[in-house]
Amino acid sequence: MARERATALLVDFDGVLRCWDPAVAAGVEREYGLSEGVLSEIAMQWGRLQPVLTGQVSHADWMTSVADALAGPAGGPERARAAVEQWQRYRGEVDGEVLDFLREVRAAGLPVGLATNATDLLDADLAALGLESEFDTVVNSYRLGVNKPAKEYFQAACQAVATPPDRVLFVDDEDWSVRGARAAGLSAHRWSGPGDLRYLRAALAY
Incomplete structure (x- = not known):
C-alpha cells in the first residue's frame, strides 16, 4: 500500500538550506599556519560538539574549547583565539x-519547520541570513535538550508542525539523521542537491 503524501515539511539547516564555502576555513588555516581541515576536525569532535547541541554549554564556550585545543598548533592561545574568531565571522x-521551494510549500498552505541540531547562535544566524520569518516553527536541539537522530527529537518536531509523523516529510543531508527520522515514523529523504526538489514536490500533498 502506497504511503499517503506528506502534509508538512521539516528541513535541516546546514547542508540543505545553509551552505558553507570550504575556502573560508582553508584561508584561515593557511593564514595561521594550521593543517588543512583542523578547525572543523576539532570543533566536530563529538565529545566537544554534543554538549553545545543539547544546551549544556554555549556557542561561545564551545569555540573557547576549540581555541584551547588549537593553542599548540596555532603557536599560542592568542593566535588560536584570533584564528577561531576569524573563522566564526563567516556564517x-x-x-x-x-x-x-520552502516558500512555495508554505504558500500552498503546508507548514514548514526548520529541524536542526544547532547552538544558541541559531536565532542570530537566521536573522543575519534574512531567514527569521521563513518558517512556521524552528526546532533547535539546543533549546530542546535532545539532538537528532533521537526519536524524542522527531516527536517534538512533529508536534511543532502539528502533524502526525506519518504525514511529515523530513529532509536532511546526513544518513544517520534520515534513518532516525524513519525510525520515528516520518517519511525522510537524504538531500543530495537541488536535483531532489522534483521528488520532494511529488512527495508533498499540494
Missing part, C-alpha cells in the same frame, strides 16, 4: 533554490 550562505 554561511543560503541556497536560493531551496529557499524558493
Whole structure:
C-alpha cells in the first residue's frame, strides 16, 4: 500500500538550506599556519560538539574549547583565539533554490519547520541570513535538550508542525539523521542537491 503524501515539511539547516564555502576555513588555516581541515576536525569532535547541541554549554564556550585545543598548533592561545574568531565571522550562505521551494510549500498552505541540531547562535544566524520569518516553527536541539537522530527529537518536531509523523516529510543531508527520522515514523529523504526538489514536490500533498 502506497504511503499517503506528506502534509508538512521539516528541513535541516546546514547542508540543505545553509551552505558553507570550504575556502573560508582553508584561508584561515593557511593564514595561521594550521593543517588543512583542523578547525572543523576539532570543533566536530563529538565529545566537544554534543554538549553545545543539547544546551549544556554555549556557542561561545564551545569555540573557547576549540581555541584551547588549537593553542599548540596555532603557536599560542592568542593566535588560536584570533584564528577561531576569524573563522566564526563567516556564517554561511543560503541556497536560493531551496529557499524558493520552502516558500512555495508554505504558500500552498503546508507548514514548514526548520529541524536542526544547532547552538544558541541559531536565532542570530537566521536573522543575519534574512531567514527569521521563513518558517512556521524552528526546532533547535539546543533549546530542546535532545539532538537528532533521537526519536524524542522527531516527536517534538512533529508536534511543532502539528502533524502526525506519518504525514511529515523530513529532509536532511546526513544518513544517520534520515534513518532516525524513519525510525520515528516520518517519511525522510537524504538531500543530495537541488536535483531532489522534483521528488520532494511529488512527495508533498499540494
